[in-house]
Structures are given as C-alpha cells and as structure tokens.
Amino acid sequence: EAQVTQNPRYLITVTGKKLTVTCSQNMNHEYMSWYRQDPGLGLRQIYYSMNVEVTDKGDVPEGYKVSRKEKRNFPLILESPSPNQTSLYFCASSLGTGENTEAFFGQGTRLTVV
Amino acid sequence: AQSVSQHNHHVILSEAASLELGCNYSYGGTVNLFWYVQYPGQHLQLLLKYFSGDPLVKGIKGFEAEFIKSKFSFNLRKPSVQWSDTAEYFCAVGPQGGYQKVTFGTGTKLQVIP
Numbered sequence: 732e733a734q735v736t737q738n739p740r741y742l743i744t745v746t747g748k749k750l751t752v753t754c755s756q757n758m759n760h761e762y763m764s765w766y767r768q769d770p771g772l773g774l775r776q777i778y779y780s781m782n783v784e785v786t787d788k789g790d791v792p793e794g795y796k797v798s799r800k801e802k803r804n805f806p807l808i809l810e811s812p813s814p815n816q817t818s819l820y821f822c823a824s825s826l827g828t829g830e831n832t833e834a835f836f837g838q839g840t841r842l843t844v845v
Numbered sequence: 846a847q848s849v850s851q852h853n854h855h856v857i858l859s860e861a862a863s864l865e866l867g868c869n870y871s872y873g874g875t876v877n878l879f880w881y882v883q884y885p886g887q888h889l890q891l892l893l894k895y896f897s898g899d900p901l902v903k904g905i906k907g908f909e910a911e912f913i914k915s916k917f918s919f920n921l922r923k924p925s926v927q928w929s930d931t932a933e934y935f936c937a938v939g940p941q942g943g944y945q946k947v948t949f950g951t952g953t954k955l956q957v958i959p
Contacts, residue, residue, distance in 0.1 A: 766949070771854075773935060773951035774889075789946065821888060832877050832939050834947060836888040 733758045737822050737837035744812055744844055752807045752840050754822030762825045763805040764789065764834070765797065767818040774821065780805055812844040847872035849938050851950035858926050859958050866921040866953050868910075868936030878919040879937040879947070880910055889935060895919065896941070906930070931957045 735756045744750050756763065764779035766789075776789030780799040794816055796808040805824075809816060819841050823834035852867040870876065877896050881889040893904025900912040910921045919936060933954045939947035 764947075771951060773851075774949040776946060776948075779946060823889075832941075832947065833879060833891045833894050834881075834889075834937075836890070838888050 733835070735822055735824055735835050735837040737820075737840050740838060740840060742840060742842050744842070746813055746844055747811050750809050750812060752820060752842070754805045754807065754837060755803050756824040756835070757803065758824060758835065759802065760824035760826055760835070761802065763799070764823050765795070765805070765807045766821045766823065767791065768821060769818050777807070812842075814844045816842065817844050818842060847876070847938050847940065847948050849936050849948050849950035851936050851953050853953045854951070855954045855956070857956045857958065860928055861925045864921070864923040864926045864930075864955070866934055866955070868919045868921065868950060869917050870919065870936075870938040871917060872938060872940060875941045877939045877941055878910075878912060879939070880904065880908070880919070880921050881935045881937060883933045883935065885932065892921070892934070926955070926957050928957045928959050931955060
C-alpha cells in the first residue's frame with residue numbers, strides 16, 4: 732500500500748531536549764516536505780527536499796533541521812525544542828513534476844513541548 | 846511569492862444545502878491548483894486538482910471546482926452536502942514545472958448539521 736509513515740504519532744517532550752520525527756514513503760517520490768499545522772494559520776511549510784541531499788527552507792524553518800540521505804526518508808530534527816514548536820506536524824511526498832504534484836500526507840505527529 | 850486566500854474560516858450548513866468555498870491565489874505564472882480535505886483527527890487527502898484543460902474539475906465525493914483564470918479563483922462546490930462532509934478544507938497552489946513549492950490556504954472548517 733502506498734503511504735507516508737510518520738513516527739511517533741504523539742510526543743510530549745521538555746524544552747531543550749533534542750528530538751527527531753521520522754518520515755518514510757514507499758512511492759519512490761523525489762519531492763518531500765514538512766509542514767506544521769496551527770489553528771487559524773493552516774499549513775506552513777518548514778523544509779522541503781527535491782531529491783537526495785537536496786533540501787531547502789520553507790516558510791518557517793527556524794528551529795528545525797532536516798536531512799535527506801535516502802530517497803525514502805526525510806526526518807525532521809528539533810535540536811532544542813521550545814514551547815512555540817508545539818504543533819501538529821505533517822510530512823508529505825509527491826512525484827513533484829508536471830501533473831503529478833499532488834501531495835500525499837502522513838498521519839501527522841502531535842508534538843507538545845513543555 | 847505565491848499566496849492563497851480562503852475567505853470563509855467557518856461555515857455551518859444543514860444537510861442537503863449547497864456549498865461553495867472561496868479560494869483566491871496570487872502568482873504570476875502557470876499554476877497547479879488543489880483542494881484537500883482533512884476529516885477530524887485525520888491527515889489531509891486530495892479532493893481534486895487542476896493542472897490544465899477543462900477549468901471545471903470534478904473530484905471525489907461529488908465535489909467540483911472551477912478555475913477562473915481572470916479572477917485567480919478556484920472555488921470548491923458541492924450541490925448537496927452530507928453530514929459526513931464535516932471537515933476542514935484547504936485550497937493549495939503550486940507553480941507548474943519541476944519540483945515546486947506548494948502553498949496552502951488557512952483552511953475552512955465546514956460543519957454540516959443533520
């Protein structure tokens with residue numbers, strides 16, 4: 732089954748404790764991205780990747796890091812989480828070219844930073 | 846930079862009422878346009894998309910959208926809503942060509958009353 736898998740689904744952590752949210756897709760998509768969803772703000776892109784070892788900042792990259800060492804994986808890293816990073820996070824992937832630019836989303840990770 | 850504006854933040858309808866959700870975008874070039882739906886507690890799923898050709902696009906579950914280039918609009922419609930359509934709806938725009946960034950609107954919460 733074609734899917735984007737995020738882990739964990741729920742995470743509560745303390746300020747300053749490094750964490751990683753994993754994202755994996757099995758559709759051989761080249762384009763992957765991370766979004767955060769906040770009430771009234773919709774989805775805002777954090778980082779995106781156009782291929783292995785090619786990443787770029789989205790609209791709200793501060794406080795986040797990503798890596799793309801393999802095509803299928805695109806982890807999101809919070810080196811020193813802060814309470815304003817409490818949010819619902821979605822990973823997405825797409826073929827990224829021509830007509831096939833629609834995104835396939837993971838189930839989401841609800842992060843709480845206390 | 847592209848942007849997307851969704852005019853209605855919260856819409857309440859009775860079952861069988863007709864639905865129209867507004868979406869306007871700004872971008873100087875050729876675009877792909879999308880509507881996504883997020884059911885309560887779930888991830889975003891594609892409802893429909895416009896790439897080229899017929900500006901009236903039909904999607905899943907009886908939804909359709911019309912691309913009006915002169916108005917930079919891509920409004921979502923459904924003739925008769927059901928209780929199961931209760932969800933949040935997101936309009937999104939992305940430039941055509943290559944691996945391009947998709948920008949989402951802030952979303953419209955639809956509540957359908959039985």
